[in-house]
Amino acid sequence: MKFVVSSSGLLSHLQAISRAIASKSPMPILDNFLFSLEGQKLTITASDTEVTMITTLDLETTEGEGVIAMPSRILLETLKKFPEQPLNFEIDEETLAVDIVTEKGKFSVVGQNGEDFPALPQIDEDKASNVQLSADTLLTGIVKTLFATAEDELRPVMNGILFEFTPDNMTFVASDSHKLVRYQRLDVKTDYEASFILPKKPASLLKNVLPKEDGEVAVSFDDQNAYFTMQNYQLVCRLVEGNYPSYNAVIPQDNPNKVIVDRVDLFNTLGRVSLFASQASNLVKLHLSNNEMVVSAQDIDFSISAHEKLSCQYDGDEMEIGFKSGFLADILDNISSSDIVVELSDPARAGIFVPHDKSENEDELMLLMPMMINA
Incomplete structure (x- = not known):
């Protein structure tokens, strides 16, 4: 069994599927990539039994057909060191010896019997x-x-x-x-x-x-x-x-207090102010009053504190609510809108975050539970 493949093309495909391989494989065979050559098509499989990834490459130069498992770690590390070039794989199906021949050298490994690789689970057509x-x-x-x-x-x-x-x-x-x-x-x-x-x-x-x-x-x-x-x-x-x-x-439906604020401004303010939050709680407070939001944090143990004002659109009841800074940053980082709407009912109930500019085919909602604010 022989085939010729681009070094960079093979590396790209192997890297994409290699993440399926577990750091501690449940079976020794799963430390390998499964190579299967059929006609001009090379199919490569990586698995940890729970997750399997398969990729295919169309090749121009092949000879013979068959399956063999090749060691993943040494294959990946070797390919990373090659400049772009054609690689000639020559596989002896009886001894499972694999020679990777380049213009300037030859690299030899021993594979394993591909038949030992676990079969794919099948979908039950009656329940599919x-x-x-x-x-x-x-x-x-x-x-x-x-x-x-x-x-x-x-x-x-x-x-x-x-x-x-x-x-x-x-x-x-x-x-x-x-x-x-x-x-x-x-x-x-x-x-x-x-x-x-x-x-x-x-x-x-x-x-x-x-x-x-x-x-x-x-x-x-x-x-x-x-x-x-x-x-x-x-x-x-x-x-x-x-x-x-x-x-x-768990999504609160009646949220009379709505604030519209620039997402990036709030994210950047949070990044600065949260540095002054208690390391134990990571609590930041949002104080809302007439068209103004004040983001604040303090660490009493180290006598440090910070607050910063943000302009916003808000005409609800004056209120203060606390959130864990890391969770709030995650929400702001993953919501897709330049302005966001924060819907609140009271400091003890979850805050709802939605984009201000809604897409026609998307409905996006994020919820964050508040933290207790110590008086």
């Missing part, structure tokens, strides 16, 4: 749901929500992104119980209702490869696994089992 999404829509939904996922061993359903499909829209939801993001696409509709929870690792892998893709992504899923099929990549993963909490129930 299928939907087509644009790569951009899927990427935006993941980017908007991934930061709000939890790290909760007791409630694994909170550690992923909820995908919800209905005849009206598609919804992405993530929450760590302090903050919640609900991102809806009104231009994605299905003739059925279905949902699944995508774990954090495959969501991160999709976030990395989707910018390289354009066109449609085919999503197929049942109650256990999901397939994301793109032009150059395919991701297969086990889904989080369980029911996602009723997220709409």
